[in-house]
Amino acid sequence: MKSTQLAVLLMAMVIALVSIAEAKATQTVRFGKKLTGKSTWFNGHDLKAVACYGDLEGNSHVNAGDSWMIGAVHMAHYKGGEKTACFECAKITAGKRSIVVRIIDDCAGCAPNQIDLTAAAFKKLAPLSQGVVKTKYEFVRCPMRGNLKWPKSPKAKTH
Secondary structure: OHHHHHHHHHHHHHHHHHHHHOOOOOEOOOEOOOEEEEEEEEOHHHHOOOHHHHHHHOOOOOOOOOOOOEEEEOHHHEOOOOOOOOOOEEEEEEOOEEEEEEEEEEOOOOOOOEEEEEHHHHHOOOOHHHOOEEEEEEEEOOOOOOOOOOOOOOOOOOO
8 A cells, every 4th residue: 555655656746847847938028018027136246157148149258247237037937949038128117217128147046027137227226225126027129229238239139
């Protein structure tokens, strides 16, 4: 009897692990679709070797600047490949404050609908001491003019 129970328990554990490993991406990059989420901020060592350049361009030596208006999302949440969101721009709004950031990094610890921002970008929405701010966001076309505080995309994105 105990061996049957053990076999059932092991089978249930295997099924659970396979389900976790095969979790499907649920996010899409859809311009103009407004979503509710949250934003957090990062700095220091997290600015080094940003994922979109290292993984897509083979240049793992691109380090972001803390003054850059950039963000990171958990790329595995996005349909169409892990780098679907790379080099896209997102308009993020918290209350009456809005910013536009370019997504150039992966945030493995981020939940769906979470955008991790540089300290400079986060401060435009809320004080750093707040740590987390509820936001609404949407993917938008990246501005081509103005005071752009992010690196230019290494190649044009088409949708």
